Structure formats: C-alpha cells, structure tokens
Amino acid sequence: MIQYPAWQTLHPAPYELGESPFWHPQEQLLYWVDISGKKILRAQCDGGALQAWDMPSEPGCIAPVLGGGLVVALRHGVFRARTWGGVLDPVVELPYDPATVRANDGKCDALGRFWVGTIDEPKASHAAALFSIDARQSGTASVKRQAGGALTGNGLAWAPDNCTVYWADTPDHTVHTWDYSLDANTLSAHRTFLQFAPKPAGWAFQDDSYQGRPDGAAVDVAGNYWVSMFEGARVCQFAPNSALLSQHAVPAQCPTMPCFGGPDLKTLFITTARHGRSPAELALYPESGCVFSMRVDIAGLAVSFYCTA
Numbered sequence: 001m002i003q004y005p006a007w008q009t010l011h012p013a014p015y016e017l018g019e020s021p022f023w024h025p026q027e028q029l030l031y032w033v034d035i036s037g038k039k040i041l042r043a044q045c046d047g048g049a050l051q052a053w054d055m056p057s058e059p060g061c062i063a064p065v066l067g068g069g070l071v072v073a074l075r076h077g078v079f080r081a082r083t084w085g086g087v088l089d090p091v092v093e094l095p096y097d098p099a100t101v102r103a104n105d106g107k108c109d110a111l112g113r114f115w116v117g118t119i120d121e122p123k124a125s126h127a128a129a130l131f132s133i134d135a136r137q138s139g140t141a142s143v144k145r146q147a148g149g150a151l152t153g154n155g156l157a158w159a160p161d162n163c164t165v166y167w168a169d170t171p172d173h174t175v176h177t178w179d180y181s182l183d184a185n186t187l188s189a190h191r192t193f194l195q196f197a198p199k200p201a202g203w204a205f206q207d208d209s210y211q212g213r214p215d216g217a218a219v220d221v222a223g224n225y226w227v228s229m230f231e232g233a234r235v236c237q238f239a240p241n242s243a244l245l246s247q248h249a250v251p252a253q254c255p256t257m258p259c260f261g262g263p264d265l266k267t268l269f270i271t272t273a274r275h276g277r278s279p280a281e282l283a284l285y286p287e288s289g290c291v292f293s294m295r296v297d298i299a300g301l302a303v304s305f306y307c308t309a
Helices: 279-284
Strands: 018-024 029-034 039-043 050-054 059-064 070-074 077-081 088-092 101-108 114-120 128-134 142-150 153-158 164-169 174-181 186-195 213-219 225-230 234-238 244-249 255-261 267-272 292-295
Touching (some): 018 101, 070 088, 164 213, 174 213, 225 267, 234 255
Parallel strands (some): 059 101
Antiparallel strands (some): 018 267, 029 039, 059 070, 114 128, 164 174, 213 225, 234 244, 255 267
C-alpha cells in the first residue's frame, strides 16, 4: 500500500460513493453523503463517533439550514429535515425525469439559495443541468434553471466576492465559469476556466499519465479553485487565472469532492469513491471510499446556509 503522510483518515469505515462534504461551524462536525449507499453521514474530525442516516433514494447533495437541520437533494426531489434522522418535508421537485436523471453535486450560495446540479445517467442526451432553489419568500420555493447541456454536473463553487461561479461537466473534462450577479441571481459571460485532456483509450488505473477529470470543488479565501480529479488520484489547486498552483496525491484513485473545515477552516477534507472500482485498484487503494483530511496554508470559505421564509 502506498503511504500518504500528509493525509489523515477521518474514519476507517469506507463508503461506496462519498460526496457533498461540508463543515458545520456550530456543530463542529463534518457532513457528507454516500450516494450509492443512500446515506447521509456525519462525524467528528478527531476520529470520534460516526453517524449514518438511511435515505429513501440517492442523496446527491446536502447543505445546512439556517435555524437547524438539512436541505437534501434526493433523486426524486428536494427535502428539508429539521432534525437529524427526522421527517423529510418536501420542498420542490426539479424538472427532470428521475428514471434517467438524478441530483448530484450542489451547495448554497451566499444568500441561501440551494443550487443542485444533476447527472444524465445514460450519458446519452446531455440532460444534466444546474438549478437554483429559492425558498426565502413565503409559499412555494422557486426553481431557476441556470445552465444545462451537460452529462454530469459537478465542481460548483463561487469566488469569494460572489462575482464568479464555477461549474464542471465531468465527462467533458471541462470546468466552466460565468460572471455572476448574486442579487439578481443571473449568470453571464460564459467561458471555459479549465479544459483537461480526455481519458486515453484503454486506460488502466496504473497509468498515471492521465490527470483525471474534474469532480467536486471548493474555493479558498484567496479565490483559488480546488478540484478533485476523479480517476486522477489527486486534488488540484488553480489560481483565478487558471494557473496550476499545486496538486496533491490522494490515497484513492477517485477523489470526489473537497471542502474546508476545522475551527480555522485550514483543514482540507476530501471524499472518495470505491463503487465500481476493480479489485486490483482497491488492493492498491484499500481506503477508497473513506474521507481524508490534510492541513493547508490558506483557509477555505465557510459553508453557506440554506435560508427559508
């Protein structure tokens, strides 16, 4: 087994498809989901007790709610849970066919709207899209389609000044960016932020010439974009001008999403996947599916909370 001294394992129990981690500042807990395992998880960062909550369908992403609880994007709709393990109250159904599309990467913007990207599971019609859900007014939550034409929506993040939004299409190996108006909730001036080389034909996991493809992401206080490179066994840090600043090998072939946490927000957590990976790969990376952490020099942005009327 390869050694990675910079990384600590949060908990020894691996899960199938870790995603959507966030650090809860009041509870001092890390939350994340196991999409394939249909669970929401939370744990202390010092190796303390881990709690798992079974979901009725795949949870693509979660976010904390101002006033308590979670907002959860499941395959068949968006729900609010007022307490851990409590009732899932319907918020809204998103305009897609859950037989072929499900919720994936997402998080809240600085004003408390919940943004949810989706995944086109057959990878046949570019049906994945990005939606924002605004529940700050009384009555039914409003849904706005922000972007689309993708296969797997990932890599959602905002710059510290909230004037730029990032969104990735993982199979296309592309990270997109737009100018963003936080108050108007509008995107403009689309451009490509990062374009990675495609996966080589016949690639095997031992071939480290493949850099991977962009999965989940987070932004630090300096505006740098940290992105997990699925099948690339690394997380990369890019400057706002797209320059590569650093890359860090991860103890799993398939890192899925980073977030910043700990009391000073200088602990980088990263979720990983083991679902569908080969026995040979799992023998080399036996902790695939675990959450890892390492200390970094620049603090990350704190999680934004979902706001309701």
